[in-house]
Amino acid sequence: MINSAANLLLSLVYPEQCRICRREVHDRKDGVLCSECWKSAEVYTGLETKCEKCGLMLSTSESLYETYCRSCDDHAYDSARAVGTYRGGLAAIVLHLKTEPHVSPRVAKLLDLVFRDNYQASTTLFVPVPLSGKRFKERGFNQAAVIARSMSKTTSIPVDENSLVRTRHTPMHRAAMDKKAREKSVEDAFEVRRPKLIDGQHITLVDDIFTSGATAHYCAAKLKESGAATVNVLTIAHAAIRLK
Numbered sequence: 278m279i280n281s282a283a284n285l286l287l288s289l290v291y292p293e294q295c296r297i298c299r300r301e302v303h304d305r306k307d308g309v310l311c312s313e314c315w316k317s318a319e320v321y322t323g324l325e326t327k328c329e330k331c332g333l334m335l336s337t338s339e340s341l342y343e344t345y346c347r348s349c350d351d352h353a354y355d356s357a358r359a360v361g362t363y364r365g366g367l368a369a370i371v372l373h374l375k376t377e378p379h380v381s382p383r384v385a386k387l388l389d390l391v392f393r394d395n396y397q398a399s400t401t402l403f404v405p406v407p408l409s410g411k412r413f414k415e416r417g418f419n420q421a422a423v424i425a426r427s428m429s430k431t432t433s434i435p436v437d438e439n440s441l442v443r444t445r446h447t448p449m450h451r452a453a454m455d456k457k458a459r460e461k462s463v464e465d466a467f468e469v470r471r472p473k474l475i476d477g478q479h480i481t482l483v484d485d486i487f488t489s490g491a492t493a494h495y496c497a498a499k500l501k502e503s504g505a506a507t508v509n510v511l512t513i514a515h516a517a518i519r520l521k
């Protein structure tokens with residue numbers, strides 16, 4: 278935590294260096310990307326064809342029909358949306374957020390646009406995907422909670438960081454694990470400690486990245502067991518392809 282606070286202070290005193298091209302970032306609102314690298318960040322335009330449920334991009338061109346990837350059919354969340362694809366600029370932003378608890382104004386604005394278009398009218402509560410106690414100790418903060426707080430500040434919708442907890446540590450995104458093994462490692466890792474606070478709520482579950490959807494699925498399943506009326510998922514980035 279001391280390290281993160283010191284880093285934040287340093288970034289306020291010294292100009293930010295672009296995480297991709299290393300040039301100076303001239304506009305502080307741009308966060309950790311320069312204006313040139315922002316141009317190449319794969320932010321969704323809304324014209325792509327994406328899975329109606331999980332938001333996976335299926336084609337860069339528009340479709341007249343509702344399309345589903347079908348691999349998310351049994352996932353417990355209602356739908357998931359992201360700012361863009363986890364590659365290049367947005368990947369750099371997500372990785373940086375794991376080291377410094379700060380959402381830049383530009384990222385906050387993009388998240389807000391996606392949220393307003395999809396979930397704002399129905400959301401009563403933000404819930405960040407929790408970290409395990411071990412991971413929280415290592416990092417000093419939960420990046421999903423940092424995003425959720427930023428969303429709450431913009432919208433005045435409350436955040437509940439305490440009701441959904443991760444009861445055991447699971448290896449994250451281990452490359453050697455197949456889809457089944459990865460899902461099993463996440464299963465039952467989550468628990469709702471205060472179901473009364475979740476009952477009847479329309480929840481936007483917040484995380485930095487949506488990969489296989491397993492984490493979002495198990496969190497949503499637990500939240501719905503506790504009476505959540507709806508659970509939608511908002512992340513900065515969505516993996517470009519569904520990891521098998």
Ligand SMILES: [Zn+2]
Pocket residue numbers: 295296297298299300310311312313314315
């Ligand atoms: Zn750059």
Ligand SMILES: [Zn+2]
Pocket residue numbers: 328329330331332333345346347348349350
């Ligand atoms: Zn899908």
